[in-house]
Amino acid sequence: MHPRQDQTGSVIFEPIGVICTPFPEPKGTPIQSGLEPGHRGRVEVFEEYAAGLDDVEGFSHLILLYHLDRAGRWTPRVRPFLDDADHGVFATRSPLRPNPLGMTTVKLTARHGRFLEVEDVDMIDGSPLLDIKPHVPAFDHRADVRIGWIEGRLDKRPPLADDRFSK
Numbered sequence: 081m082h083p084r085q086d087q088t089g090s091v092i093f094e095p096i097g098v099i100c101t102p103f104p105e106p107k108g109t110p111i112q113s114g115l116e117p118g119h120r121g122r123v124e125v126f127e128e129y130a131a132g133l134d135d136v137e138g139f140s141h142l143i144l145l146y147h148l149d150r151a152g153r154w155t156p157r158v159r160p161f162l163d164d165a166d167h168g169v170f171a172t173r174s175p176l177r178p179n180p181l182g183m184t185t186v187k188l189t190a191r192h193g194r195f196l197e198v199e200d201v202d203m204i205d206g207s208p209l210l211d212i213k214p215h216v217p218a219f220d221h222r223a224d225v226r227i228g229w230i231e232g233r234l235d236k237r238p239p240l241a242d243d244r245f246s247k
C-alpha cells in the first residue's frame with residue numbers, strides 16, 4: 081500500500097500551510113480570480129516546509145492548490161455560477177467536487193521568510209494549502225482553446241459568488 085493511502089484506499093494529504101484572505105465565507109468571494117483580480121491575501125507555509133520556498137521569489141505567479149474545506153456535498157451535476165443550466169461537475173470549476181481541490185494562480189508580490197504576499201485570491205480565509213507550483217506560461221498556457229458552455233457567459237454574471245454552494 082502506498083504510504084499516502086489508508087486501509088480503505090483513501091488518499092491522505094497534510095496541509096503545508098494556510099491561505100489568509102479577506103473573504104470569511106463563500107458568498108461574496110470572487111468566483112475566479114481572473115474575473116475579479118487584485119484582492120490581496122497572505123500564504124503562511126508551515127515551518128517544516130519552509131525550505132521548499134527557496135527560489136520562489138523568482139516567479140511572478142504561483143499556482144496554489146488547496147482544500148475547499150467548507151464545500152458541501154458533491155453531486156455529479158451542478159449549476160455553476162455562470163449559468164442557469166446544470167453541467168457535469170468535471171465540466172465546471174464548482175467547489176462541490178468528489179475531491180474538493182481548489183486551484184488558483186496568484187501574483188506573488190513579496191516574500192517574508194515563510195510568508196508570501198499574494199494578489200488575485202478567490203478562496204475563503206483559512207483554506208488549507210496543499211501545494212504550491214510556479215506558474216510557467218510555456219507549461220500552463222494553451223493557444224486555440226475551446227471553452228464549452230462558458231463561451232459567451234464570462235461577462236454576463238457578477239464575479240462574486242452567491243451562497244449556492246455553501247454548507
Ligand SMILES: C[S@@+](CC[C@H](N)C(=O)[O-])C[C@H]1O[C@@H](n2cnc3c(N)ncnc32)[C@H](O)[C@@H]1O
Binds near residue numbers: 109110147182240
Ligand atoms: C468556483 S471556486 C474556484 C476556485 C479555484 N479558482 C478553482 O478553479 O479551483 C471559487 C468559489 O469557491 C468558494 N470557496 C472558496 N474557498 C472555499 C473553501 N475553502 N471552502 C468552500 N468553498 C470555497 C467561494 O464561493 C469561491 O467564490
